[in-house]
Amino acid sequence: VAVTAGTPPHPAAPAHRRRDAQNTRDRLVRAAVELFTTRGYHGTTTPEIARKAGIAEGTIYRHFSSKEQLLNELYRAALKLLEGAIQDAPPVNCRERLAAVARAWRAAAIRDPAPVRMAFFLRAEPILDARSRDAARRFREAVAGIIASGKAAGEVRAGSAELWADVWLGLVALVLDRTVSGDWPATHTAPEAVFDAAWEVIRDTARG
Amino acid sequence: VAVTAGTPPHPAAPAHRRRDAQNTRDRLVRAAVELFTTRGYHGTTTPEIARKAGIAEGTIYRHFSSKEQLLNELYRAALKLLEGAIQDAPPVNCRERLAAVARAWRAAAIRDPAPVRMAFFLRAEPILDARSRDAARRFREAVAGIIASGKAAGEVRAGSAELWADVWLGLVALVLDRTVSGDWPATHTAPEAVFDAAWEVIRDTARG
Amino acid sequence: VAVTAGTPPHPAAPAHRRRDAQNTRDRLVRAAVELFTTRGYHGTTTPEIARKAGIAEGTIYRHFSSKEQLLNELYRAALKLLEGAIQDAPPVNCRERLAAVARAWRAAAIRDPAPVRMAFFLRAEPILDARSRDAARRFREAVAGIIASGKAAGEVRAGSAELWADVWLGLVALVLDRTVSGDWPATHTAPEAVFDAAWEVIRDTARG
């Protein structure tokens, strides 16, 4: 699934037109994600985005009202995509759910690195708007929620669920970083090792 | 120790002059680190640096030949400072050495967050020059070296020492992030918990 | 013919657009030539050019990639224009050809002083790029070529054709200087006197 954030400008336009528009927007979005995640927000310029997308500079502003809004839309779309994996995880137990989420994210990173990059590796220069910061908070809460329920079930060690969520996310981010950078292709074994390790850190060792 | 990178422009200047120059340079360096680490390289402007440092904009260029060189000097100075903690760690065993390094870094982060921020939280937009990338590589190798020797001694689990170094660094970075942001003051207990967890992840569980 | 150097940025733009663009570019070019030739390259600033052209400063850089490229384009366009007069001169004999060239240049200087100023009175601070220096060399060679053929025909005195070309050019430049400065309007008689003198200097006195 691509990170085609927001709504297309004219949903009611005839199909062949919409196709083109969608193309334009798609290329714009892809180019923007690529650049934002590799050079940062301030390191990315609108001329660059337009050139890489093969569109005119002015066209950016037919789809997004500003560079800032462009970034924020992309960011939220990315988070939403990754949150899907959290909701889709089978509600068996904490360990299985986290494992399923981690694997789903890695699979997504292999299919299309863009949203993973947006969600995980956008250095938070203070550009995210209120809605985006909310979305980010909810995202971390979703992970913390899984861990909290694991704690309630005695699976997770003592300590703040938020803390263990960040620990777990930190290690998963490491895997995703190697994945999107191409260092760890689909067949590599290290990801499972690190995912296991991530669980080891936060599980209740006193128990099983 | 402050992050006073590079050599002063005029090492042979009389003492009373050097004092002043050092003052100016110090204020410049402090302001730059603060801004670079909170807003990123491209998000920081030279007028801002000058204003925060209380100096004229042109003065920046008496001390550093460009904004880019300024960043790189600061970055390398920060790495060098943190590498000191690695060399100073008592060579007893892997676990103790890592613990000593982690604690030293956290102590440094409490005393003066600047170099820790530079070394850990500068999202590497492609600005680092060759020397800086070398320095970064050597830094990670120094950590990996400790872990490799631990592996040789049977303390560390199987797998690439570089990988476990990154895992360990990732978790330590999490602690340092909370530390420099002020969330975890000196008396907080979470750091030790996470440091322990970081060791748990990479130690050889089969052993003792 | 105006000194509209280089190619317009978007040759395929619709006519009504090109008209406007050409207008902007023309005003830019005219202002730049005027200033470069009166104050020199370094004595001319981009704000001044923009102000005189009645455009925004940034607009300069939509038409030329740098101030330096602007100067070089103008310089080469000016040379090309003046070279036209050399090619158009009737190939009767050396004397007539030189006279025709000199008169054509003076006529051009009266119609539009800009290119003449660019070609003759741009103090060559080392700004001219390789292409421009090539063009300048070819320009002098074209004049020297006429004189060399005159020498072959026994019309010109002994000595290097390049030398006599420079002598002749020096005297013609003097006329053009007075012409563009307005001292010698179209009806003035001095130019013909100096042109005659210029020929006297280089002709073979032993002969006719």
Add this chain to the structure above:
Amino acid sequence: VAVTAGTPPHPAAPAHRRRDAQNTRDRLVRAAVELFTTRGYHGTTTPEIARKAGIAEGTIYRHFSSKEQLLNELYRAALKLLEGAIQDAPPVNCRERLAAVARAWRAAAIRDPAPVRMAFFLRAEPILDARSRDAARRFREAVAGIIASGKAAGEVRAGSAELWADVWLGLVALVLDRTVSGDWPATHTAPEAVFDAAWEVIRDTARG
């Protein structure tokens, strides 16, 4: 003779001090002339002058009140030096006097190109102050004076003496240009040929 313009700051200083000061000033003056004549006034920067002279930037302002005054002092000193040759020329007849002047200038250009460059090849960006423009006018009048007396004696052709002065100066400048650039060393024969030609142009051909 060097172009040591103006008066030394402290003429009454003890000899060993004055020697040093003179040295400093000399090096400053030499560096400035070299740079002004090769890169133009605006193309020359005070840091460059200081570096080439091997002195500190601030030192420039102990000897000259501004970059502009520095240029003007050097310019007038150069003119004064060259005017010396005019006064020293033996008052026999126009032809001999001009020849003597031309040869003296060329000799000066070989000994020390600096003042010749200043006087002849400083593109008059509008930097010269009133005194310098006066000096330049007097300089040209001195040459025109020789020619006017030649006209009175029937040696020089009809037409404005000022015009023939400029013509003659133009051709002499050509020789000096080749001389200071090193193309025509002391033994070269072309200078005499061009000097002769310069006289041919302006002499009264009707006579003998």
Add this chain to the structure above:
DNA sequence: AATGAATGAGGTTTCATTCAT
């Protein structure tokens, strides 16, 4: 919907000049 020329604010950097030492 898309274009791209035009804009002007603001970016990094250099410069002529001052002044405490």
Add this chain to the structure above:
DNA sequence: TATGAATGAAACCTCATTCAT
């Protein structure tokens, strides 16, 4: 006398954004 750190104005240039087409 000479220094050179410091200055702030201004240089060249880029950018995000607008708008006529």
